[in-house]
Amino acid sequence: MSSAPNHSRAGVADPGLPHAPAPSSSVSLVEHARHVFGHVKVENLVAGLSGGVVSTLVLHPLDLVKIRFAVSDGLHLRPKYSGILHCMRSVWQQEGLRGLYQGVTPNVWGAGASWGLYFFFYNAIKGYIKEGRQTELTATEHLVSAAEAGVLTLTLTNPIWVTKTRLVLQYNADPTSKQYKGMVDALVKIYRHEGVPGLFRGYVPGLFGTSHGALQFMAYEEFKRDYNKYKKMPSDAKLNTLEYITMAALSKIFAVAITYPYQVVRARLQDQHNTYNGVFDVLRRTWRNEGAVGFYKGIVPNVIRVTPACCITFVVYENVSDFLLGRNKFREKRIGLKLSAQEMDASKKSDQEETILYSLPNASFGYVLVKTLGEGDFGTVHKCVALDTKELVALKIVKKEYAQYGKREVDMLKRLRKLDPHKNNLIMFNRHLLYSETFMLEFEMLDMNIDDLIDSCDRPLHLSEIQVITQQMLVALNALRSIRIVHADIKPDNIMLVNHKLQPLKVKLIDFDLARTVDELKLDKTIQILSYRAPEVLLGLCLNEAVDTWALGCVMADMYLCTDLYTPLCEFDRVKDMVQMQGQPDDRLLNYGTYTENYFCKHSDSPRPSWKLYIDCKRCRKGVLTWNTSKFTSLDDIVKTRPNTTENVDTQAFLSLLKQMMEVDPEKRIIPSKALLHPFITMKDFPSESKSNPDSSPTCCKCNTPFVSIDNVDDSRASHDRSAACPKDEYRLEESVVGFKPKAAVVGSLKKGFYRSSNDSLSVHEQTKKPPPRTRSYGTNTTVSQL
Structure with missing residues (x-):
């Protein structure tokens, strides 16, 4: 998971947001362990164990028949059987019911442990892979997850399977003449006479055998997903018992048909009555003595046994896990x-x-x-x-x-x-x-949006903080651009902190209800809130991903100013502010604009430029407030709001990137991939925030108290109430901009949150205070009400 870069540097004053500290090794190890084991669920272990035990107790006699067939190599060292019924009848006549359940103890332990661990590891690995992804796992990923789970399970259970095989292959009905008296006795004797290698006989072909479980789980997952898709249900929807049986049977038959030969090889390696010099010796001798048929000996009883066993196991697992995981x-x-x-x-x-x-x-x-x-x-x-x-x-x-x-x-x-x-x-x-x-x-679930962050800090953000947030949003826009998607609603409300305490300044882009592909992006004046609307949208030009870059530039300015860069009353007001700050668009753009004549009048006989901005709004001439003039005459005026920092390298780098992102001509506007290489994004030192600069930190002009930190917002507000009468609190920047004197009506509207609300989008975060519903303005005659 990517995280916000660490910007805690020597010589950088940060009275506001805490930067992410460099984590200690112990903390990082603990967090990594939590991340890895966060997907581990004991319920899966218990459910898998339950399924394995039930199926083993029901079908153990068939497993005994399968193993005796698998090791029947045509020699005279052991009894010969002509078929399944003959084998079962012979065992019953010679050894009774106890003979049919010979080796059942290690089989129950082995099957229960194997299925339990398999489901345990498989679901944990699958959850780990899927974390942070919006896509479902592919067939290949299911295959790999199951294979990894199989290797882990085999490593832990192979000694049990060796013991089971040895017990099953004791043919003498006289208990006193049997080599092994039980599971524990077999484990002790195998270890004493053969050592650890004896307990792990058949491990190598067993590793190849993990492909069986991998193929089975992959097929099971794919069958379920395709079936649910056909039934128009969620991919992980709960099925009924008959449906689970069908999916399990099909997946098991599919896996057995492909992987059965390895089971023959493994069983022969574990047979104490014959000695093989490894896997290749088994393959060579089996092929020489029995041909290809030898590798499929016992497949019929195996299919008859494992298919019901698989069905029983999966049905029990699905129902037990469903109960334990709280889906009821x-x-x-x-x-x-x-x-x-x-x-x-x-x-x-x-x-x-x-x-x-x-x-x-x-x-x-x-x-x-x-x-x-x-x-x-x-x-x-x-x-x-x-x-x-x-x-x-x-x-x-x-x-x-x-x-x-x-x-x-x-x-x-x-x-x-x-x-x-x-x-x-x-x-x-x-x-x-x-x-x-x-x-x-x-x-x-996310934390708070950028508007909430600024409100909580009660101050503009520092350049280092703006850099971190901007860099992450440029990464997001670059990713969207790679698949030709336009967000079309970039604004502070839709940029959210993940967790400002655990991951300071880690942000994500939300709210894709207005997002379109570039091909779907037509002339549409309802995209982008008016304060963040790009010039090409206002003028009715061809649209592309550049509209998001413009809007992000506006957000950068907002974070720097602690207020909106544009506060228009209508679309004309918005164009007028843009012309005042960034100059009139080229005639080339105005000539092609579908809505140009809403704001400009063309004079064909006048020298260039041939378009002239109307004095006031053509469509709402009677109601427009002509005194609502922008406080800035150029983007350069923005940096004048922070005394004694305008010439600093970080401030100039910020201004440079801002101008390139807010280039009126979309063809000249910087693209996200190049913006990520801009000096403002790559720089490490921020002299404008140096402790040696006493004017770098914004303070209250009434009492000279520094704006509070987000971590101390409650205590600080108790001692410094910004709601008290202070005519300059809302607009401290007015002293730095010559000629800007906002009207009382405008200031009053801004104080009431007329232009900004933390609840005007479908944001997935928890608000500390729920403001009343507000209608978001998308233009003079168009409004869209949202959360």
Whole structure:
């Protein structure tokens, strides 16, 4: 998992957010161990052991027949059998029922331990591989996971199988004449006379035999997935007993047909009545004496035995694991997670909603509602506990009337499964369910968004912090660009911290409900919130991934200023601010713009430029507030808000990247891959934050108290209440920008959060305060209300 770079440096003042400290070796080892063993579930071990024991007790006599056939090499050292019934009848006549269950003890131990460990290791490895991925495991990955589990299981259980084989091959009915008296006696004698190699006889062909289990598990997983897909159910949906039996039988027959010869070789190596000089000697002598048929001796009783055994094992395993893992309707008692009394009360506030979240028909998973995080026209986002994983997740439920939006988002999230969400800093989409025409989308639970972060800090972010966040978002945009996807809604609300305490400044990009492919991206004035809308969207030009780069540039400016760079009242207001700060777009762009005439008037007889900006809004001339002029005349004015740092190399590097990301011409705008190589992203020293510079840290102009750290926000606010009357608190930057005097109405609107809200997107995070629903402005006549 990628993490935020460490930016704690000597000589860098950081009164705000704590940078990620270099982890000690002990901490890293502990975290790594937690990461590795976090997927280990004892329930899988118990369920697998149960299945192995039950199937072994039922079918052990057939296993005895199989082994005696497998070692029957045509010599006169042991009894000859003409068929399965003849073998069983002979054993019954000579040794009775006890003879049919000869070696059952090590067989029960071996089968129980093998199946238990196999399922234990397989599910742990599979969970480890799947962590951080949005895609399901492929057939090859199932094969590799099962093979690795097989090697681990074989290493632990091979001595048991050697013991079982020796006990089964004792033909004398007289107990006093038998070489081994029981499992423990056999283990002791084998170790005493043959040493450790004796206990691991057949281990090498056993390693090749792991391919059998690997093929079986791969086939079982693929059969289940294809069947569920055919039935239009989730890939891990719970099946009935007959369906489990069918899947298990087909997968077992498939594996046996391919891998049976190794079992013959292994059994002959473990036979104490004959001596072979290794695997190749067995292969040579078997081929010479018996031909190809010799490698398939006993396959019929084996198929008859292992197929029912496999069916019994898998049916028992699936039902026991389903019970133990809490997929039934037992509530919080089955969840190994302590919920506070407040959360428990919140989870019970709506019986109808709780039923929907908790019990989902035709699905092997459900949810316990902890609390509702947000609510809007499109649907709701809930903090839940997933019963199958016992993890806190964010569950987004799209209302039926907006099902088309839910379907589009699911389709887009499926396309994003090509990308690693952790490496590329994208929110992890776990799964979705269509239940009664309602889309339910499960995401990982995140912390807070950038808006919340700035509000918690009560200060603009430092350049080193801006660098860390920008670098991660450039990685995300570069990944999206590689598969030609445009997010189309980059803004502070949609950039979220994963966990600001454990992973400081580690962020992810969320909310892909407006995302499109480049080919699907047509002229659409509803993409991008107005404050972050790219010039080509406003003008009606051809659109591509560059719109996201522009929006990220606006976010960079917001983090630097602690307020929005653009605060437009309408689309014309937005274009006017852009022209004031960055100049008028070239005539080449204006000539091709579908919406150019909404903002500009063309004078064909005038010298270049031939387009002139209207004085005020053409469509809302009567209502426009003409005094809402931008506080900046150029992007260079932004850095003037931090005294005595404008000429520093880090400030100039920041300004350079900002200008390239906010280039009005999309063809000249820097692309993410090149932006990642920009000096601002690669630099390590930030002189503007040096402790030797007393003016580098923003302070309250009323009492000269430094803005508080996020870690001390509660205590600091108690001693320094920024809500107290201080006319310069909201706009300390006005002293640094000549001529900027905001009107009281504008300042008042900003203080009320008119232009920014932490709840105006379908964010999967928990808000400390739930603001009232707000309508997000997408233009003069177009609004989209969301969470």
